[in-house]
Amino acid sequence: KFGVSPQLIPDLLALVGDAADGYPGIPGIGAQTAAQLLNRYGQIENFPSTILGEQGDLALLFKKLATLRTNAPLFKKVETLRWRGATPAFAAWADRMEAPRLLERCEKAAGR
Structure with a gap:
């Protein structure tokens, strides 16, 4: 549906943004461009620094926000x-x- 493998969905959302969760994504990168980049380089951490430039740290922050955590402590009862x-x-x-x-x-x- 999104044009990338499931494990790259947080990277995709980091690049294109997620209005429901309140982060805008990286300006100038739409869904098609994001999918092309991710299919070529894999996760954001593998992108050449010239692709995101000064927005690289922001993209990594957005990726953290988009990543579903499954190791949160739960209640016992x-x-x-x-x-x-x-x-x-x-x-x-x-x-x-x-x-x-x-x-x-x-x-x-x-x-x-």
Whole structure:
């Protein structure tokens, strides 16, 4: 569909951007050009420095943003996901924002 192998999708998204995730990609590189470059050189790290120039570091940052991480620590029990209401820090923030109703609604949602 994208014209590159699946493992190069983060590289492709880094080059063309991803509006849903909020990064613009590299100016002047569209989907076709990105696919051609990736099929020729492989991942962004293999590109000759003349291709991306000063945008190389930005492309690598965008690649990090586009890479799905599968090694994030997970919870052990589903129960740990249950929301237990506003924290003291949230209560203090709501007070500073003069939003007592927001705190009340949070407490009500937590069943307090």
